[in-house]
Amino acid sequence: MTKQKKDFLNLLDYTGEEILELINEAIELEKNPIQNVLAGKTLAMIFEKSSTRTRVSFETGMYQLGGNALYLNSQDTQIGRGEPIEDTAKVLSGYVDGIMIRTFEHSKVEELAKHASIPVINGLTDFSHPCQALADLKTILDLKGKFKGLKTTYLGDGNNVAHSLMIGCAKVGMDFAIGCPKGYEPDSEVVEKAKAIGAETGATITVTNDPTIAVLNADIIYTDVWASMGQESEQKERELAFADFQVNSKLTAYAKEDYHFLHCLPAHREEEVTAEIIDGPHSAVFPQAHNRLHVQKALLKKLLA
Ligand code: CP
Numbered sequence: 261m262t263k264q265k266k267d268f269l270n271l272l273d274y275t276g277e278e279i280l281e282l283i284n285e286a287i288e289l290e291k292n293p294i295q296n297v298l299a300g301k302t303l304a305m306i307f308e309k310s311s312t313r314t315r316v317s318f319e320t321g322m323y324q325l326g327g328n329a330l331y332l333n334s335q336d337t338q339i340g341r342g343e344p345i346e347d348t349a350k351v352l353s354g355y356v357d358g359i360m361i362r363t364f365e366h367s368k369v370e371e372l373a374k375h376a377s378i379p380v381i382n383g384l385t386d387f388s389h390p391c392q393a394l395a396d397l398k399t400i401l402d403l404k405g406k407f408k409g410l411k412t413t414y415l416g417d418g419n420n421v422a423h424s425l426m427i428g429c430a431k432v433g434m435d436f437a438i439g440c441p442k443g444y445e446p447d448s449e450v451v452e453k454a455k456a457i458g459a460e461t462g463a464t465i466t467v468t469n470d471p472t473i474a475v476l477n478a479d480i481i482y483t484d485v486w487a488s489m490g491q492e493s494e495q496k497e498r499e500l501a502f503a504d505f506q507v508n509s510k511l512t513a514y515a516k517e518d519y520h521f522l523h524c525l526p527a528h529r530e531e532e533v534t535a536e537i538i539d540g541p542h543s544a545v546f547p548q549a550h551n552r553l554h555v556q557k558a559l560l561k562k563l564l565a
């Protein structure tokens with residue numbers, strides 16, 4: 261009765277080697293995008309939050325691999341009317357070959373994975389965004405050709421994107437610094453885990469409330485929105501709290517001259533980043549978004565084929 265399935269809920273569950281294998285597979289898939297390895301397979305995609313990139317890249321990715329994807333908006337399914345997640349997991353397990361879910365509580369994704377007999381992929385929770393971090397790592401490798409000896413700096417909210425990026429950097433042995441205002445630091449357990457992983461891989465993990473210390477000598481500068489989905493009512497107070505953490509030319513002057521700017525998108529110009537930076541020569545945000553497609557296809561091929 262052993263369950264022969266692997267989920268993708270967090271980068272913590274994957275070794276550095278597995279992450280590199282996924283990235284290498286993504287590089288191959290980018291060169292050879294149409295492969296009929298998932299013929300007859302279906303991915304159910306449950307969305308309880310908005311999405312452009314995640315939805316389109318998963319849907320297109322399944323199609324390019326010979327399979328099919330179903331978009332399930334929670335409002336239009338029984339999930340939105342309170343059907344237990346356990347029942348949803350058991351029902352979908354008999355119809356489809358994998359489930360991608362974007363939701364609020366991370367525990368919901370774990371619950372779904374526990375009761376599903378098919379692979380479950382985390383397409384973003386309040387806690388983490390591992391598909392994004394995979395794409396971020398591939399983008400950095402595309403730009404720099406290596407991870408070791410580089411410093412990635414994240415400025416802003418210690419949120420889902422920050423958590424996954426921090427773990428991803430630690431796993432591949434890249435130094436990571438996060439600069440955030442007091443009260444908006446990343447989860448301390450995630451930081452401790454990243455530090456422990458970094459001690460093995462040679463990556464340092466720095467958490468600071470000083471944005472200039474965070475950015476000093478950075479190879480990569482990364483930011484995300486100040487108010488994530490579900491935090492819209494905190495927008496005004498967050499704008500005040502995060503003002504010194506805007507990625508602008510004053511701050512990027514502390515980075516290496518050949519730094520690259522990344523953002524998971526969607527972005528708010530003149531809030532977390534100036535237009536000058538995100539639309540300027542250092543920005544790689546669109547290749548980064550396109551890498552979502554390639555890494556998720558690698559993941560689908562690994563988990564569903
Ligand atoms: N970066 C990201 O996950 O984008 P979407 O919210 O558009 O899916």
Ligand code: NVA
Pocket residue numbers: 384419420421484485487488489524525526
């Ligand atoms: N931190 C953002 C990421 C969006 C892709 C959010 O959760 O809304």
